[in-house]
Amino acid sequence: MKYMLLITQGEWYANGSAEERDRAMADVVDWWGKQFASGKMVGGQQLESPDTATTVVIERGKHTVVDRPLMEAKEAIGGFGILDVANLDEALAIVKTMPQPDGKVEVRPILDRGR
Amino acid sequence: MDAEPEPYLLLERIFREEAGRLTASLVRLLGDFDLAEEVVADAVVEALEHWPRDGVPERASSWLLTTARRKALDRYRRESVYRKKLELVAGLGDRAPREPDDRLRLIFTCCHPALARDAQVALTLRAVAGLTTEEIARAFLVPETTLGKRIVRAKRKIVTSKVPYRVPGPDELPSRLDEVLTVIYLIFNEGYVSTSGSMAIRRDLARDAEWLAGLLVGMLPAEPEPLGLLALIRLHLARWPARLDAGGRLVLLEHQDRSRWDRRAIAGAVSLIERAAGLHRIGRYQIEAMIAALHCEAPSWEETDWAQISLLYRVLAEIDDSPIVALNRAIVRRYLDGPAAALADVEKLSEPLHGYHLFHATRAALLRDLGDHTAAAKEDAVALALTKNAGERVLLEDRLSRKLLSETES
Numbered sequence: 384m385k386y387m388l389l390i391t392q393g394e395w396y397a398n399g400s401a402e403e404r405d406r407a408m409a410d411v412v413d414w415w416g417k418q419f420a421s422g423k424m425v426g427g428q429q430l431e432s433p434d435t436a437t438t439v440v441i442e443r444g445k446h447t448v449v450d451r452p453l454m455e456a457k458e459a460i461g462g463f464g465i466l467d468v469a470n471l472d473e474a475l476a477i478v479k480t481m482p483q484p485d486g487k488v489e490v491r492p493i494l495d496r497g498r
Numbered sequence: 499m500d501a502e503p504e505p506y507l508l509l510e511r512i513f514r515e516e517a518g519r520l521t522a523s524l525v526r527l528l529g530d531f532d533l534a535e536e537v538v539a540d541a542v543v544e545a546l547e548h549w550p551r552d553g554v555p556e557r558a559s560s561w562l563l564t565t566a567r568r569k570a571l572d573r574y575r576r577e578s579v580y581r582k583k584l585e586l587v588a589g590l591g592d593r594a595p596r597e598p599d600d601r602l603r604l605i606f607t608c609c610h611p612a613l614a615r616d617a618q619v620a621l622t623l624r625a626v627a628g629l630t631t632e633e634i635a636r637a638f639l640v641p642e643t644t645l646g647k648r649i650v651r652a653k654r655k656i657v658t659s660k661v662p663y664r665v666p667g668p669d670e671l672p673s674r675l676d677e678v679l680t681v682i683y684l685i686f687n688e689g690y691v692s693t694s695g696s697m698a699i700r701r702d703l704a705r706d707a708e709w710l711a712g713l714l715v716g717m718l719p720a721e722p723e724p725l726g727l728l729a730l731i732r733l734h735l736a737r738w739p740a741r742l743d744a745g746g747r748l749v750l751l752e753h754q755d756r757s758r759w760d761r762r763a764i765a766g767a768v769s770l771i772e773r774a775a776g777l778h779r780i781g782r783y784q785i786e787a788m789i790a791a792l793h794c795e796a797p798s799w800e801e802t803d804w805a806q807i808s809l810l811y812r813v814l815a816e817i818d819d820s821p822i823v824a825l826n827r828a829i830v831r832r833y834l835d836g837p838a839a840a841l842a843d844v845e846k847l848s849e850p851l852h853g854y855h856l857f858h859a860t861r862a863a864l865l866r867d868l869g870d871h872t873a874a875a876k877e878d879a880v881a882l883a884l885t886k887n888a889g890e891r892v893l894l895e896d897r898l899s900r901k902l903l904s905e906t907e908s
Contacts, residue, residue: 470662492659
């Protein structure tokens with residue numbers, strides 16, 4: 384079962400002191416390294432800051448380009464991951480070990496067309 | 499109906515016991531909540547036709563399983579979607595699958611933290627306690643369609659996001675068990691002090707919660723907190739007959755006729771507390787049960803062991819530093835140090851508890867004790883505007899005119 388982790392950027396990344404951020408970032412990088420090594424994290428990337436985002440709005444087939452991210456700044460996505468585990472409990476147990484000081488992580492099952 | 503309450507109650511108990519077990523087993527075997535429930539519901543309908551007439555079969559569980567299987571085969575034969583499930587149903591033997599912890603899995607799944615609280619409550623009552631969607635909707639004063647959607651959405655989430663059907667491991671058990679106990683206590687409170695519904699429905703709900711807590715005690719005998727919750731529920735229920743006066747109005751603990759309390763139930767609950775204490779892991783439900791037991795064992799309101807109750811609230815505050823616990827501590831202080839000291843403690847809670855009806859009702863009572871009737875009446879009016887419960891409304895209306903003392907423990 385695959386789950387998409389949608390991870391908000393978190394206050395710590397935007398507002399913390401440089402020193403705090405570097406320390407937290409080192410933990411985060413270390414955590415992701417371990418997850419990839421375990422084979423359970425099968426994808427994932429960190430994203431550039433939300434102010435670099437461009438959003439395409441589609442209305443009745445018409446495409447409009449807007450200079451802003453999808454989400455409000457408070458919940459702007461900072462990165463994503465893809466977990467391949469047995470069930471939701473395993474996914475949640477892994478997410479609960481994430482080291483960043485704050486933020487939100489949406490855990491969403493990826494639709495399996497083959498099922 | 500009046501002529502035969504006993505056999506009817508007995509049947510209901512058997513249904514709940516056997517149908518619950520069977521549903522839990524089938525959810526595990528079929529991996530499908532809906533199918534399991536529908537199949538068992540069909541069998542129960544048939545049992546309702548036959549058992550009162552022909553008597554309860556000796557092996558009720560096997561009877562239900564056989565019938566459930568036959569019903570399922572009839573029902574889904576034409577529907578190709580169910581072909582795979584049909585094979586599973588057909589493959590079940592005649593002996594009901596009896597794995598003692600299946601219902602435990604079911605409870606933990608229904609109360610999974612990935613489900614919203616109202617969904618946990620609805621699903622637990624539906625799947626574990628066997629209430630119909632209509633009954634749950636009536637008890638919570640929610641339109642049946644709304645409640646139906648809530649249950650459907652919860653079941654769909656369990657399937658699509660693959661919430662596992664299992665009892666959590668030892669490392670997760672404390673927090674997951676707490677979640678289950680919260681759901682059961684919430685169901686009880688909805689019945690006991692609820693904000694909605696008629697008295698009869700609420701009493702049923704309180705009894706459903708007692709049954710669920712008892713089930714948990716039976717399945718997790720080494721866990722002290724389910725024992726604490728069961729004791730707490732039974733202590734409240736033991737006082738049920740004295741809670742209402744002849745006119746159906748709520749009577750405060752202080753004014754209750756203690757001769758109408760169920761002494762045997764109280765003694766039974768106290769022995770549950772002792773059993774829990776023997777497991778040497780204190781928890782919030784055990785403490786709350788101990789507090790309730792001290793109230794129940796006091797010969798009169800005046801002879802209540804306030805010092806001991808105060809001590810227990812202090813221990814409780816260490817586990818749960820919520821303002822509600824602090825409010826109860828302050829109320830107890832009224833009887834140890836007087837109303838002025840208690841009011842000073844209550845005032846400190848005005849920020850977190852402003853808008854909570856019992857905060858305003860407590861403040862009103864203490865102001866009245868201190869002789870400030872004008873301010874007291876104003877606070878009572880605030881409390882009245884805030885409470886949704888008819889019983890509590892009547893009480894507050896009453897107090898506005900008759901000026902009684904109060905304690906939030908009713």
